[in-house]
Every structure is written in structure tokens, then in C-alpha cells.
Amino acid sequence: MVAKGSLPWIGGALLFTAVMAYISTLSGGLVSYFFLFLFIIGAVLTLFFFVFFRDPERKPPGDEDDAVSPADGRVISIKNGTISIFMNIHNVHVNRAPLAGTITHIDYKPGGYIPAFNKDSQVNERNHVVINTEHGILELTQIAGILTRRIVSYISEGSYVKRGERIGMIRFGSRADVIIPQGYEFTAKPGDKVKAGETIIAMRKEKIRA
Structure with a gap:
């Protein structure tokens, strides 16, 4: 596919x-x-x-309240409640919803094409998506990379997405940042390789400590 x-x-x-x-x-x-x-x-x-442009089928593991990775790639940082995942040229570039919920806000901003792993990539083209989940607000930002020339969105404000559902893609190298809802804790670590819709990156705190 x-x-x-x-x-x-x-x-x-x-x-x-x-x-x-x-x-x-x-x-x-x-x-x-x-x-x-x-x-x-x-x-x-x-x-x-x-x-x-390959787009394999993915089946999210675990429970519905386990947050899955939005992208294939490598975790490059986790700080201030945000996880950053860098997608290399060989990764699948279709992005997926970490949790189920309603899309309440989409904010697309054009910009430059600095390498996505660089701290100065804050000026890059980006698409900020806010999802109202059962357990709180989740924010996902798609950030274009040096070879990217377009972020493609499959969703619209007001639509409901399932956990692991396709929400868009970034062409030719990029990054995805996720801010998890309060009450969640990251299970992924910097350096981990993750897969969109298949790797659990965060879980509810009471579940981890049970």
C-alpha cells in the first residue's frame, strides 16, 4: 500500500x-x-x-489509553513533557494519532527547511494539531526537514480520529513532537527506535506504577 x-x-x-x-x-x-x-x-x-511512499497497515498494541508513536524513526529528546521523534529518509513518513480523540485545532505555518534535528528548526514549516482525548489534551506538531517541501494533512478540525489512525505525512525527512496529556508518563527513551501506531511511547502514571 x-x-x-x-x-x-x-x-x-x-x-x-x-x-x-x-x-x-x-x-x-x-x-x-x-x-x-x-x-x-x-x-x-x-x-x-x-x-x-510505502504505507503499511499497523495495529496499535496495548490498551486504548496507551499512547502510540505518531511516527517511524528515532527518539532524539524527551523534555518538558515533549517527545521528539526524528524521521530519516528511509522511514515510513505517514503519521498517526497517538490517542483517540476529537481534532479541536489545526495550525499550519509555512517556514524554512533547516535539518529537523537542529534546535533552530523551530523556524521550519510545521503543522500543529490539538487532539482532545478522553484523558486530556494531546498536542502533535509535524515539522518539515531539510529535504521536505510539504506537510500533507488528512484530517480537519472537528473530526474524530482513532488511536493509530493515519492523520497525514511529511515528505522526505522530518520530525514529530508530541506533548502528552497530564497524568501520562513516557515509556520510550532517547535513542529508542519507534514505529508509528505500533510502539507505545507513553502510559498513564497509575498504570506504570501499579
Whole structure:
């Protein structure tokens, strides 16, 4: 399965590859080698887009009140009630809701494209999503990275999302920050590798200490 909105990218790469292959068969000499080279580039791009835009099915583990990761990647920091997850180019870039709830606020802001792991990435393009869950307010911020040129949202204000449901994606390298509701405690640690919708990153405090 591929991510929503990815077909123009994949289709364009496939079309380019097919056209270059056809032209190379009609040409001769150095011209033929030139179009063969373009065909190889097109084939590599097509494979890259298929891998990058992959969107595997995920089934959230644990109980409904266990918060799951919104993104594939690595935990780069946990401080002040916020966990930051860095998505590398090879990760799945479809983001998911950590907890079920109603989307009460979406605030998209355009910006720059500083590497997402850099502290100066606060000026980057971002999409701030507020989810009113059964256990309190959860905030998720999608932050664009150096290669990213668009944050794609699948949700709207007032809509209800299930835990682990797809809420959008960030193209070509990025970061996701989550502020958990009061009464929750992080179970993930800096350096952990996590998967969107599959890795539990936080649980209710009384559950952890039971």
C-alpha cells in the first residue's frame, strides 16, 4: 500500500522511465547511451518513490489509553513533557494519532527547511494539531526537514480520529513532537527506535506504577 497523494509522484517517475526506455531503443550511438542513462535515473527514482511512499497497515498494541508513536524513526529528546521523534529518509513518513480523540485545532505555518534535528528548526514549516482525548489534551506538531517541501494533512478540525489512525505525512525527512496529556508518563527513551501506531511511547502514571 502507498500513501495517499503519492500516485502523481510514482506515476510521473514511471512515465518518465517508460519514455526514456522507448526513446533509447529508437536512438543510436551516444544519443542512445544518454537516454539509457536517463532511463536508469528514472528507474531508481521510481523505486525510491515506491519505498518512500510505502504505507503499511499497523495495529496499535496495548490498551486504548496507551499512547502510540505518531511516527517511524528515532527518539532524539524527551523534555518538558515533549517527545521528539526524528524521521530519516528511509522511514515510513505517514503519521498517526497517538490517542483517540476529537481534532479541536489545526495550525499550519509555512517556514524554512533547516535539518529537523537542529534546535533552530523551530523556524521550519510545521503543522500543529490539538487532539482532545478522553484523558486530556494531546498536542502533535509535524515539522518539515531539510529535504521536505510539504506537510500533507488528512484530517480537519472537528473530526474524530482513532488511536493509530493515519492523520497525514511529511515528505522526505522530518520530525514529530508530541506533548502528552497530564497524568501520562513516557515509556520510550532517547535513542529508542519507534514505529508509528505500533510502539507505545507513553502510559498513564497509575498504570506504570501499579
